[in-house]
Amino acid sequence: MKELQHLNKYFLKYKTHLILGSIITVAARIFLLYTPRYVKKIFIAIERFDNKTISESVFKSELAEAIIWIICAALIAAILTFFMRQTIINVSRYIEFDLKNEIYEQYQRLSLNFYKKNRTGDLMNRITEDVTRVRMYAGPAIMYSINTVALFVVALIYMFKAAPILTFYTVLPLPILSLVIYKLSREIHKRSTIVQEYLSKLSTYTQESFSGISVIKAYGIEPQTASSFNSLASESKEKQVNLAKVQAWFFPMMILLIGTSNLLVIYIGGMQYINGDIESLGTIAEFIIYVNMLTWPVATVGWVTSIVQQAEASQKRINEFLKIEPEIKNTVNTPTDIIGAITFKNVSFTYDDTNIEALKGISFEIKEGETLAILGKTGSGKSTILDLIGRLYDISEGEILVNGLAIEKHNLYNLRNSIGYVPQDAFLFSDTIKNNIKFGKEEATDDDVIQAAKNAQVHKNIIKFNKGYDTILGERGITLSGGQKQRVSIARAIIKSPKILLFDDCLSAVDTETEEKILKNLNKISRGKTSIIVSHRVSSAKNADKIIVLEDGKIVQEGTHETLINSEGYYKHLYLKQISETSAT
Numbered sequence: 005m006k007e008l009q010h011l012n013k014y015f016l017k018y019k020t021h022l023i024l025g026s027i028i029t030v031a032a033r034i035f036l037l038y039t040p041r042y043v044k045k046i047f048i049a050i051e052r053f054d055n056k057t058i059s060e061s062v063f064k065s066e067l068a069e070a071i072i073w074i075i076c077a078a079l080i081a082a083i084l085t086f087f088m089r090q091t092i093i094n095v096s097r098y099i100e101f102d103l104k105n106e107i108y109e110q111y112q113r114l115s116l117n118f119y120k121k122n123r124t125g126d127l128m129n130r131i132t133e134d135v136t137r138v139r140m141y142a143g144p145a146i147m148y149s150i151n152t153v154a155l156f157v158v159a160l161i162y163m164f165k166a167a168p169i170l171t172f173y174t175v176l177p178l179p180i181l182s183l184v185i186y187k188l189s190r191e192i193h194k195r196s197t198i199v200q201e202y203l204s205k206l207s208t209y210t211q212e213s214f215s216g217i218s219v220i221k222a223y224g225i226e227p228q229t230a231s232s233f234n235s236l237a238s239e240s241k242e243k244q245v246n247l248a249k250v251q252a253w254f255f256p257m258m259i260l261l262i263g264t265s266n267l268l269v270i271y272i273g274g275m276q277y278i279n280g281d282i283e284s285l286g287t288i289a290e291f292i293i294y295v296n297m298l299t300w301p302v303a304t305v306g307w308v309t310s311i312v313q314q315a316e317a318s319q320k321r322i323n324e325f326l327k328i329e330p331e332i333k334n335t336v337n338t339p340t341d342i343i344g345a346i347t348f349k350n351v352s353f354t355y356d357d358t359n360i361e362a363l364k365g366i367s368f369e370i371k372e373g374e375t376l377a378i379l380g381k382t383g384s385g386k387s388t389i390l391d392l393i394g395r396l397y398d399i400s401e402g403e404i405l406v407n408g409l410a411i412e413k414h415n416l417y418n419l420r421n422s423i424g425y426v427p428q429d430a431f432l433f434s435d436t437i438k439n440n441i442k443f444g445k446e447e448a449t450d451d452d453v454i455q456a457a458k459n460a461q462v463h464k465n466i467i468k469f470n471k472g473y474d475t476i477l478g479e480r481g482i483t484l485s486g487g488q489k490q491r492v493s494i495a496r497a498i499i500k501s502p503k504i505l506l507f508d509d510c511l512s513a514v515d516t517e518t519e520e521k522i523l524k525n526l527n528k529i530s531r532g533k534t535s536i537i538v539s540h541r542v543s544s545a546k547n548a549d550k551i552i553v554l555e556d557g558k559i560v561q562e563g564t565h566e567t568l569i570n571s572e573g574y575y576k577h578l579y580l581k582q583i584s585e586t587s588a589t
């Protein structure tokens with residue numbers, strides 16, 4: 005139960021609902037227990053009428069009184085049971101909501117490294133299935149526990165008063181019932197976890213084959229894909245059948261144990277009646293109702309125990325994530341001013357997971373409003389420089405200064421808000437084009453969106469779609485071409501009008517003519533802003549105030565377009581190659 009203590013703060017938050025729910029539960033059980041006692045009274049009235057101890061009119065009025073009590077008590081118990089669920093089960097839904105938000109907020113706080121170390125499926129499971137298991141503890145488990153305790157205590161008091169020895173024999177098989185249900189619930193849980201694993205394998209496989217349907221069709225491997233699906237589905241079916249076998253034992257076991265208890269009551273009760281130890285046959289009828297009333301709550305003891313164990317395991321997995329401290333910490337609460345001057349002083353950086361030293365002693369300086377272009381072969385460390393400016397990782401050696409102040413001493417959110425970043429792989433959400441562009445600036449007007457799209461040279465493409473800016477992208481909508489995606493992503497970055505613009509090879513999928521137009525627009529937009537353009541093309545770099553060339557994490561060339569085309573090296577080589585390609589086309 006140690007892990008589940010995490011939920012105490014939520015129980016405290018909803019204490020009023022819980023206390024009210026508990027009172028209602030106890031009251032509901034008290035009313036429910038009117039039935040057996042009034043059934044007994046009916047039996048006694050029948051016996052007395054049969055013995056002619058009471059007249060017909062007294063008999064009728066006693067009968068009517070008992071029936072009215074039974075109906076009223078059942079009605080009141082039913083209404084209270086409704087409110088019992090409305091209070092306690094609702095609390096579990098509130099806690100589920102709070103816990104999901106807590107986990108989601110934590111996910112948002114955690115750094116990129118966390119996402120590299122944990123698989124998406126695992127992150128999803130903890131916020132969905134694990135939370136559902138915990139909810140079963142916070143709601144049904146608590147409700148059934150209160151219910152069982154309340155019913156047991158009240159029923160035992162009545163039963164002892166009526167017939168103590170019979171009570172002893174009646175409750176005798178109940179712990180066995182509880183144990184059997186506990187064992188069964190555990191086995192059911194074990195097998196249903198396996199079933200869940202297979203279901204998630206099946207859905208991952210299906211999802212992947214749908215996403216990659218064009219590749220599957222192009223290679224003509226539909227039969228192989230279908231046969232892999234078939235074997236996965238048949239394994240899944242076997243696990244389901246295994247589960248059904250254990251589940252099938254649940255109710256027969258309950259019926260068997262209830263039957264045994266009923267027989268015991270009839271046998272012991274009958275003997276006691278014959279011996280004159282109990283006054284009326286009505287007591288036997290009363291006890292048979294008690295047995296049937298107590299069976300389900302007692303069975304739930306086993307079920308609840310298994311729910312609590314599952315919830316404990318799930319909360320442990322949740323707590324593991326909740327306890328993680330983000331590697332990138334914001335240490336400054338007040339916003340810091342960012343105007344865009346960036347300095348790298350002897351910066352080295354190694355990725356934790358791969359141990360690759362991506363940057364080795366990098367130093368450069370960009371003044372506010374300047375443009376820096378970074379070129380270099382693939383894997384030379386260009387994107388890493390951009391990630392470090394956004395503080396997606398903290399460096400191991402050297403210093404990065406923004407406005408002359410160490411990057412860690414800036415307010416993290418302020419720093420990131422001052423950056424417009426266009427990644428290498430443009431990621432667009434399954435939403436309208438407009439919302440995808442506004443993502444960088446929620447309060448942007450339609451005119452702002454259009455202007456940003458015009459500057460990114462994508463406006464003309466967008467208005468050709470039937471629904472224009474309201475066109476839905478992604479799975480539910482249309483698929484943009486690589487170049488269109490890149491340009492929507494550029495529009496998203498420039499609409500923010502940030503102090504720092506980072507373009508990570510984001511013009512690779514557009515033709516050189518469009519590239520030229522975009523660069524011209526960017527030139528206008530980025531006036532007064534600091535820009536860094538990562539590229540494989542000299543055409544994207546030539547107008548920059550400064551160009552650096554990276555190789556294997558080190559700066560091997562540095563200068564302007566003019567100086568670099570006049571000195572031997574990667575840049576001149578690339579320039580000549582690209583010029584000859586352009587003139588050949």
Ligand SMILES: Nc1ncnc2c1ncn2[C@@H]1O[C@H](COP(=O)(O)OP(=O)(O)OP(=O)(O)O)[C@@H](O)[C@H]1O
Binds near residue numbers: 357360382384389
């Ligand atoms: N998230 C990461 N985790 C681990 N290693 C990484 C990560 N990102 C990059 N690397 C490694 O760091 C090195 C530099 O990568 P980086 O992405 O900065 O190169 P790049 O110059 O931008 O390449 P490209 O032009 O292909 O985009 C590479 O060897 C790469 O494998």
